[in-house]
Amino acid sequence: MKLKGGSLGYRLKIGDLIAIIVFIGVFAYSLDLSTNTSNDRPFARIESTEGEYLYPLETDVEFTVKGPQGLCRIKISDEILRVIDSDCLDKICQSLTPLMQIGDWTACLPNRVMITLIGNPSETPSGYGELDSLSY
Numbered sequence: 698m699k700l701k702g703g704s705l706g707y708r709l710k711i712g713d714l715i716a717i718i719v720f721i722g723v724f725a726y727s728l729d730l731s732t733n734t735s736n737d738r739p740f741a742r743i744e745s746t747e748g749e750y751l752y753p754l755e756t757d758v759e760f761t762v763k764g765p766q767g768l769c770r771i772k773i774s775d776e777i778l779r780v781i782d783s784d785c786l787d788k789i790c791q792s793l794t795p796l797m798q799i800g801d802w803t804a805c806l807p808n809r810v811m812i813t814l815i816g817n818p819s820e821t822p823s824g825y826g827e828l829d830s831l832s833y
Contacts, residue, residue, distance in 0.1 A: 739799050741778050743771065744811040754778065754814065764808025771812065783808060 743750040745762045752758060752773060759772045759781075767784025779795040785807035793803050802813040 738817060739776070739814045740817070741771075741773060741796070742813045742815050744813075745769075746809050762808075762810050764805065764810050766807040769805050769808045769810045778812065778814065780805060780812070 739754045741750075741752045741754060743752070743762055745764055747763055750760075750762070752760070754773055754776045757774045759770065762769045762771065764784075766786075768782075769780060769784070769790070770782040772779055772781045777795045777797050780790040780793070780803060783790055783805050785805055787807070790803055790805040790810075796803060796812065796814050799814050799816050802811070804811045
């Protein structure tokens with residue numbers, strides 16, 4: 698089989714050029730999707746007897762949530778969430794590891810405060826974080 702344009706040269710046909718452009722486009726698109734982390738920014742979901750609150754982890758803030766035993770102070774700093782004070786007796790929630798990744802959670806049971814790190818709230822599937830038959 699002899700190639701057009703000589704033994705070492707090859708002339709690109711229009712189909713070859715289209716295939717190369719499509720390949721480069723698909724590659725660039727997949728690279729953009731893999732490096733786009735804007736949808737994976739964690740949010741803190743705080744649930745208490747007074748309601749549910751959402752705070753982005755990228756915002757440094759300190760706030761208080763009221764529970765049946767008193768107040769629970771929570772601090773977000775450098776994308777790390779921790780319970781810094783609570784009016785409960787045992788204060789176990791204060792001694793636990795800080796929350797840093799989506800899926801991390803902590804609770805102050807006497808104050809009925811549950812804190813969970815979730816992904817983008819608009820993209821979190823229904824039922825995320827709830828118990829199912831495998832959780833028991």
